[in-house]
Amino acid sequence: MSGKALALLRGGPLVNAILAKIRELAPKAVEAVGQAPIKIMDFCGTHEYTITHYGLRSLMPPEVELVAGPGCPVCVTPAFYVDTAIKLSLEGVRVYTYGDAYKLPGSGRPGGGIRSLEEARAAGGDVVVVYSILDAIRRASREGKDSVFLAVGFETTAPATAAPVVRGMLPSNLTIINVHRLTPPIMRYTFERHRENPIRGVIAPGHVSTIVGAKAWRFVVEDYGIPTVVAGFEPVDVLLAVMEILRQLSRGEPMLVNEYSRVVTWEGNRTAQKMIAECCDVVDAAWRGIGFVPESGLAFRDKYRIHDALLQYGIREPGPDEWSYDLPPGCRCAEVTLGMARPTDCPLFMKVCTPGTPYGPCMVSSEGTCAVWARFGGGGLAEEIARGIGLK
Ligand code: SF4
8 A cells, every 4th residue: 555545544634533433423323223333343353453443442432342253263163172282292293383372271271280382392392483374384394393283263264275285386294283163153152142232333454355255244234234344454444334333233134244345356366266166075073161153163175174174183073062162261261252251351361361471262262352452552652542532
């Protein structure tokens, strides 16, 4: 994006005009739906970053509540997979991981209380942080050591895992712990959990939409009647999404709008979609603290199962009936992930659990809601500033 366009997107006059429109539309939307405040949910950790970092929550009128939804893949990675990677690393298998999963706590059961790959490495485990699976492939090919890659992420990172598998680029000594998860099924699950006090607007995830296309969110409007806007990550993008959702609500006309058309197309990245479909089947899958969600995960198709690390090392995944609640005692990460609690509702927030000493999974990744709120506040300081300049 050019500097001029960026300046326009971040400029005060535009922001003030959108905020004025939001304040005008909010009471009309409340009247139309008969619910206050109106809950608008984001489904991407980077949107939550934009909302919190720029204090957008504090600029909302009282009729509008911006709620963080499931937008952090690291946060929802079940402890079982972290434990498995820790165990393998301590047994001498090299574990390659993205940096944001390096500190992710597991259950603490394997290796006498070791809770993360970072701790496993300190205890002598073989753990290497990489930027991409291609780094892991290069190193595994060069060094010849038995290795696994911990593949975590939504639709955005799944093609990066699928492509080398389909193209036959994996050396025989490198297999994959495949923990990729899909966004539409967890959206459906989240809507059901909010049935009593429904979500009235969706800010659809910009990054995921680059892969799946804006069309992937049609079901939100058609099946649930919820206004949906695919939004970019500048503050103005998010404010425009809120304004558009309120406009639709006030008119009783739910629609799907692609505000992020400078990056996201209706069809998405077909090559990436084909790559995922060629590599993986869609399966029921576990989400941390939440349990099994139908058709929400990816598993290697039979012809690629040779690359499955669990199969390679004879590790059996727990089935739906065997899955246990896998958050540490007192951690409310599942409720935070589903937008049913705020980080500040957790008694451990910024006491036992901080970005430097994460206790629960939502405090680890830069996209985790607790980590974002810990860094920028959920609205406290920004709210005071907004009151000071007469916006609240
Ligand atoms: S503050 Fe920490 S312990 Fe509490 S919900 Fe968030 S991640 Fe879990």
